[in-house]
Each structure stands twice: as structure tokens, then as C-alpha cells.
Amino acid sequence: MTVPPVARLPRPRWLRAPAPAGPGYRQVSALVEGLGLHTVCQSAACPNLGDCWNRRTATFLLLGAVCTRGCRFCAVSKGVPQEPDPGEPPRVAGAVAALELQYAVLTSVTRDDLPDGGASQFAATIRAIRNRVPGCRVEVLVPDFQGARDALETVLETAPDVLNHNLETVPRLYLQVRPGASYQRSLGLLAESRRLGPPVPTKSGLMLGFGESPGEVVAVLRDLRAAGVELLTLGQYLQPSPKHLPVSRFVPPEEFDALAAQGRRMGFRHVEAGPLVRSSYHAASQSLLPTAQPA
Secondary structure (H helix, E strand, O other): OOOOOOOOOOOOHHHOOOOOOOHHHHHHHHHHHHHOOOEHHHHOOOOOHHHHHHOOOOEEEEOOOEEOOOOOOOOOEEOOOOOOOOOHHHHHHHHHHHOOOOEEEEEEOOOOOOOOOOHHHHHHHHHHHHHHOOOOEEEEEOOOHHHOHHHHHHHHOOOOOEEEOOOEOOHHHHHHHOOOOOHHHHHHHHHHHHHHOOOOOEEEEEEEOOOOOHHHHHHHHHHHHHOOOOEEEEEEOOOOOOOOOOOOOOOOHHHHHHHHHHHHHHOOOEEEEOOOOOOOOOHHHHHOOOOOOOO
8 A cells, every 4th residue: 555645844934045146155156066075055955055155155065975874854865975085175175265264164974884984084174174274163063973982082183163963853753863873872972072072162953843842852952961062053854855754843933042042041052043043054153152151
């Protein structure tokens, strides 16, 4: 028997994003294509691509554009990736220089096929950026490295300005949303980062609209604060295609505002929350805020 597809919820008016256009957008597009780079803006179908690129900023996606995991919310391609490209770090640094960035955000596909999960590519790219653009601050959004402490140490040894790892959803929904991932492993990475490199602020984020309850979201925020996380992003899940998980509900802006206020009361240094918020949204301004009190 064929299971009928789940009807998509109509997108509300507050989820309108600017269309990709403008001179900045064209410059970033040409630069990324010319250098043979990948961005999570494209690969993950980020709704803010037009806005960010027109402001001449992008989040660089390391280690190719093919992920070894099959998260059911993510638009990044899944399959067998190519070998890491040793020329990628200097090309990313070249793009950072060309865009005159003073704050660069790096992420990657998950590479469970690599012994270090791709940690050495993060480290090489951070060093390349700092050599090419002295003074540029670097935020990294890392995978879970399958819980490998030495991989995390490899990244932290380069002293990134912010270490981000997203929990994405509440524990009850992990098997449905992030098969192959583990809530406790991800939370443990953030806590371990604080133990290994206390000066490096940590950051995490959740997507809402998978079917989580308000109480479950607050419980995750408590877990993050207990792990020493200072920076938080909360955004609306948007279904990339009919093959991905459907949206359970669209969270209204006022609910995001209430969660942001609650997060600040819980001790987060900054909470960026809203329907179109993503991990690197306003990343530079978040990182410059005063340091939070210990959790």
C-alpha cells in the first residue's frame, strides 16, 4: 500500500527572505565558484543566502559538499565523499582576504570516513586564514567527531575565537531527526571543549518545528548552560524537499522572543532567536559581547 505524502504546511508571512540579488551577492557567487569552494549557504539551502551574500559574507563548507551521514532535516548531499583537498585551506583564506572579512565562519560536512573526522582540515584552514588575514577572527561549527577527544584537541589547539556545535533538536527526536548522532555525545563535546580550552567560548543551536514541546526546549537550554555554552541560536526548521522531514509547526516570532528572553535569564551571553535565524546569523556581533558568568 502506498503511503500518501504529508501535506506541507503553508509558509506564514513572517518567513519571507530576500531573493538572492545585488552586487555583493554576485561578487560572492563569482568568488566561490572561481575558487572552487563550497558554502553551507548553498549546500544547506539557507534562507538567508541572499541577505548574507549581498553583505559580502558567507559560511565556508570544508571537506567537500558530500556528507557521510543522513540527517533527515538537512539539504546537504549524502554519499561517499572525495579525499580531503590540501589546497582547500589556502583557497578559503584567499576568499576571506578578497572579501576583506574580519570575522570568518567555517563549518564542514560530517566525515565519519576520516580518522580525525576532518579536524586537521579545520586546523589547517584556521592557520591559513590567520597567516593571510592577520587579525581575522574565526568561528568554527564542527561535527561531533564521533566523540574523539584528540580530534577536538586538534581544533582547539589553533584557538578558534568561537567553537560551535549544534544540538539541533531535543533528545526524544534524535533518532528521527539525526540518525547516526547522539544527544549525549554532542552535549559532551561542548562540555569537553570547555574543559580542554576554557578561553574559547562555546555556542550551540536548535531548530524548532520538528514536534518538540516547549518544556523539552527549556530542558535542552538548561543542559547547554550546565555544559558551559555561552552563545545560542534558535531558528525555524524549513523542509528542504518532500524527501525530508515535514514541518510540524511554524513557531511565531513572539515565541522566539520569549525563548530568547528566557535564555538570557538562564545566563546565556547572547541568544539569537527568530524564524530565519541560522548558526552563523549575526555571528560576528554575538562573539564581541561581554563574557557570561560561569554556568
